Amino acid sequence: MTGVSSATDARLHEVVTASRWLAATSLAERATILREIAVDLDERAAEIVAVAAEESLLPIDRLRGEQTRTVNQLRLYADVIEEGSWLDASITHAKPDASPPVQDHRRANVPLGPVIVFAASNFPLAFGIVGTDTASALAAGCAVVAKGHPGHPRLAVLLAGIVQASLARQRVPDAAFTLLDADEAVAVLGDARITAGSFTGSIGGGTALKRIAESREVPIPFYAEMGSVNPVIVTAAAWRNRRTEILSGLVDSMTVSNGQLCTSPGVLFVPDVALSPEELAGFTRDTSAGSLLTDSIADGFRAGVCGLSETAGVEAAGALVVVEGRSAQPVLWVTDASIVEASPDALEERFGPSSVVVRYDSQSQVLRVLAGMDGQLTASIFAEPEEEIGPLVQVLASKAGRVLLNAWPTGVAVSWSMHHGGPWPASSSAQFGSVGAEAIDRFTRAVTYQNFADDLLPLPLREDNPLRIPRRIDGVVTLVEEPVCRSTMPRSETSGFASEMGSPLSR
Amino acid sequence: MTGVSSATDARLHEVVTASRWLAATSLAERATILREIAVDLDERAAEIVAVAAEESLLPIDRLRGEQTRTVNQLRLYADVIEEGSWLDASITHAKPDASPPVQDHRRANVPLGPVIVFAASNFPLAFGIVGTDTASALAAGCAVVAKGHPGHPRLAVLLAGIVQASLARQRVPDAAFTLLDADEAVAVLGDARITAGSFTGSIGGGTALKRIAESREVPIPFYAEMGSVNPVIVTAAAWRNRRTEILSGLVDSMTVSNGQLCTSPGVLFVPDVALSPEELAGFTRDTSAGSLLTDSIADGFRAGVCGLSETAGVEAAGALVVVEGRSAQPVLWVTDASIVEASPDALEERFGPSSVVVRYDSQSQVLRVLAGMDGQLTASIFAEPEEEIGPLVQVLASKAGRVLLNAWPTGVAVSWSMHHGGPWPASSSAQFGSVGAEAIDRFTRAVTYQNFADDLLPLPLREDNPLRIPRRIDGVVTLVEEPVCRSTMPRSETSGFASEMGSPLSR
Known part of the structure; x- marks a missing residue:
């Protein structure tokens, strides 16, 4: 494994700090960061689409749609963060009289840490450096280092600049997002500070990167979305x-x-x-x-x-x-x-x-x-x-x-119910997907807190449910208490942006 | 990769069929299978504990406790199956007027397929061939092939016989559970019909098996719970x-x-x-x-x-x-x-x-x-x-x-909120755990059904919720409709068997 350059080494040091910073933001703060990036991308939409079209030769209309999908996808992840199910919070109260006795213990998900994203060729925006992988990793509370696709280098610089300006405006540490020097991406994947990777592209490319991730001294999950003929x-x-x-x-x-x-x-x-x-x-x-x-x-x-x-x-x-x-x-x-x-x-x-x-x-x-x-x-x-x-x-x-x-596969709704993944080689991990709400799960892991005083617990696990999120309590899924049942008041599926066959956003 | 013997090859053929059979059982049927195995293990408890004690030299009291833990763990998985959250069912209704339009699509988990389990040395029962890995894999709807630990060969044969008799009594295909010839376990891990593996043991052993699972022509997930000094x-x-x-x-x-x-x-x-x-x-x-x-x-x-x-x-x-x-x-x-x-x-x-x-x-x-x-x-x-x-x-x-x-780490409650796993090398996959409700997630993957007529959908996704499981509907977690809120009627955590420091079941 070749090491990284000294400049990248210094940057990765900042990335670790920024990732901790992100992990410590509240759900509302993190949702706001994503929504503001969406606003800032929206403002520069015309310029983004023009550069993407020049480099990818994709039609302007298709790219306009993809731009909309990209900002809506950021907004969906903002909603997903705030809704809180992704934390998978579960509380088991103490049972001192049980035999053997059970101590109070509570589980919730935490972010993995810095993530490397390898952007796709075929969706310069929606699966690009600020696409679904980056959005879902930031949503989980992980800083992102991204490698742009060689097919659209100017677009990568433009998008990274907009994200950087957005982070600066919001006083978020700029190392929450980094556009990598492409030559260093493989070395960065091998760096001990990186905790997960994701990729969209060919079977050969995805398999090679996955092997690097697995053969590190500390192996990390690598999510590659690869090939499919979609019978x-x-x-x-x-x-x-x-x-x-x-x-x-x-x-x-x-x-x-x-x-x-x-x-x-x-x-x-x-x-x-x-x-x-x-x-x-x-x-x-x-x-x-x-x-x-x-x-x-x-x-x-x-x-x-x-x-x-x-x-x-x-x-x-x-x-x-x-x-x-x-x-x-x-x-x-x-x-x-x-x-x-x-x-x-x-x-x-x-x-x-x-x-x-x-x-x-x-x-x-x-x-x-x-x-x-x-x-x-x-x-x-x-x-x-x-x-x-x-x-x-x-x-x-x-x-x-x-x-x-009786439907064609092109067009992938960005929603709470989509699964975009599949058995090998469609995905490297059939258990995860890269589109919609499920994608955030790729960048978290669980921690159980046992015998903690309430005020020392992370917010998702405190007894009074300050975040007002769905939780499992002593084995039972429990919604936020409201005067009437939540189950009788369905909320509309927010940002359920979708694309179907024939639309410019089809995938 | 060495191939398997012709006898094992024939058995794996049956294992695939049995795994499909299990996957097609209803939640209630599968829960019953686990509960009946628990009954049958309970009936032979004295004999099981005696053989385990002879081979492991663990004290009888500790093994009696472990026997109880083992059957209670089967019962917890039976409850987990029926509760249904593990299916992660999510429904997004069609939005024909959206731009672009969204077709009805619904996601639920399905079993991966046959799983190989490598039993542990230190818990001959609870992490043995009918331990947490086997119970959670069967719960997910996966047939199990298990390699006993060389430290307790007679126990493995005894336990396998009890499980086989239980399956026969219940008219479950006997290939739903197979005790492997230990010499063939590595070849079986490499066999294309196996879809996942799990292991409890040393870092060296777990790492070696994980590499085999990853370097197959079709890589599979391998969950190794390995070493820890528990500071x-x-x-x-x-x-x-x-x-x-x-x-x-x-x-x-x-x-x-x-x-x-x-x-x-x-x-x-x-x-x-x-x-x-x-x-x-x-x-x-x-x-x-x-x-x-x-x-x-x-x-x-x-x-x-x-x-x-x-x-x-x-x-x-x-x-x-x-x-x-x-x-x-x-x-x-x-x-x-x-x-x-x-x-x-x-x-x-x-x-x-x-x-x-x-x-x-x-x-x-x-x-x-x-x-x-x-x-x-x-x-x-x-x-x-x-x-x-x-x-x-x-x-x-x-x-x-x-x-x-202010608590000692030995003693792992088998519950809905436990997380038994951790960053490498404690676990090979920090995102999964091997104790309690979470363990079932290791053996499932998601499938989204798009534009399906209701009667063609799997039961967890049908509109009228025949399984009465918690589901996400258009982005909102929705409990089974009852006259009053479920959130006001907590059900006690079933089979929340636990062990604490000093108890015979401590781990």
Whole structure:
């Protein structure tokens, strides 16, 4: 493990102090910090979007939406902090007469400490250096050191400057957020002061960083959100009734952001061994070439297309258009379930606008192919109400973090109920997700306080519940006492910003 | 990775099927399975305790208590399953008019799949093959394959037979629980069908197994509960007022189970640079040699004592008694904070009845030593109410999973609020714990169901809440509707079995 430079060493010293400072803020203070960063990002939205567009070549409208998602995501985490369930507070009162006696003990979550964030290429804002990883780590009370993606270096400097100015205006220690020198990121991941890491990107990159995190003298959790082909399965009746609508929907979904979404549908299973490439070609005929995010993504996409075109039994639908530079033409492929059973590589992720249509002849065949697939972020079913899809749902839930019915996977709501993660290699830790309320859990751990006087306890655990948060008391979930039951007064889900297929924020 | 034998291969095939079967049981059914195993273990208690005593040399009374703890722990998990919070159910209703629109989506936890459990040496029952790991994995809906500890092979066979008979009586697939051939355990950990592992034991053993779990083609979570010296800090006023009581308490706590507890207090910091070995020797004078669990633990203990006796600046309190075979005489050591700052090895875990008393001259000195220590399961403070201990609590909470005030760490309540884990190397994953309600979370992951018809959803997520579990609805924690608030009717904490210092179940 190479050490860090002396400048970075000095900075990490400040980061540790800033992280302690953040951990000691009240829930309300920390929520305010996030909301104010959102305000400051909002004010510079036009400039942010313009720079992001220049570097990523993503359309302005899509980036405007992503900017909105990014600030709303900060606001959701502010709400999550204040709501307090993330603290998982639990109180067990003393039972001196029990045999053996039980002392009073109370558990609550605390922040892990400084977190390193590796920003994504495909969401320069929402999964960038001030994206969901940074927002959820700050929400947990952890200082963040962030590595920008090489695809948008000017954007990283702009965003970091806005965050720094926001922290200064709010009198928050500036080391609560640091934009790292990219060359030092790996050394920083190995530094003993860093307590967790997160990443969005390729399987190769995520796996390599995870190994570094695990082989440190003190291993740390590393959350990598990696690859997925997001299979979509069409049943017999749905194919009979909605064939055209489904194929159009596939092309719409796979071309959102030119296919550069980790939830892009890369495989569609159809119950039709006679489906022809010519028919499929009709659905991509009117699409046009779109831009890819970086030269290396463009090279990778061309290599993937080239590899598929040379795979026996896999046919391109229509003429293959090879585009130069950072452009890519959407392409559909057609093959048979028997082929992909023999050559599972055909179902690997090709990041960009490419999707493989797999013809199957029986439900047992498609179940067999699915059972052999890697873990996925999402899996979708198109089916009619009268069909028995229980076994299909079950196998898909065993493979994916999100299962959709008659819906396309692109578009991830940033909410309290979203799970964005999945079994390996979709995520490095299937037990955690990176979008919405759940993401904060990646950066906390529990501490139990035993036999403490009330005034020495942290606020979430004091008897009178000064933070007014939901807690478990002697085994029972207990809401804040109010004149009437909280359960009869649902609060609207705050900042439940969401994006669906076809929207500029689809993912 | 060596493969498994053909017999084990065939068994793992059945284990996968049994795990699916378990995952499909209702909460009530699964709770019943655990409660019935508890009944069947209870019926054979005398025989279990006798065999455990023969093999472990632990006292009968201690093992009787541990037997009770073990069955109560199964019953607590049965309650936890039925209470349903572990499912973390969350519902976000559709918002078709939002921009962009939000589809209905609902998240709940599902079991990971087959789990391998490596049983501990020091709790033949409570952390054995039917201990907390097995109980919490079964509770989550995961089949278990367990490796018994070599220190008590006959006990493992006896316990496995009782569990098998219980499963047969209940018509549960027998592969829901398997006692592994110890020689095959490592190969099984590497097998693709295993989805998680857990372990209680040494840092070396836990680290080696964790590396195997992480370097699989599909890495899996591995939860190792490893070493800890459980520092205890005495403040100036507590030392003035309670010196004798505290030193007696130390000897009582460090000799519970002859020091073979992962929460045994291995280091006591006292604010008294003049404390003499002679005074300390008075507190161990009346203790007698006790048995150790295995030959290798006895060898390790003697090597540890030998190493400490040769460490410059560390003095034994009283004459060192070297005992043969599996016997060990409790021993206290005395040294100075300045010595352990220079030779931190003096503070490493010596599994057995040994504790180091460290004299310090200022709070800043003890804070410095503590800041340099490894992660711990517990840390304790003895202080008087008038003292300012905030900074001390803060540094201890940053190092340990449980912080105690005026209490000894041995004794871990099996409850809803316990956290038994801590930063590396106390646990391999500081985010999880192995005792009480929290332990079940190690064996689940989330799945979000999007745009599903109600009758196709899993029961925890159906609109009418048929399981009557606490859920989050549109961002708000919502309890089961009842005529009056649940928050005004606390239910007593079921099966909150606990053990405290001095009880036979101390840990």
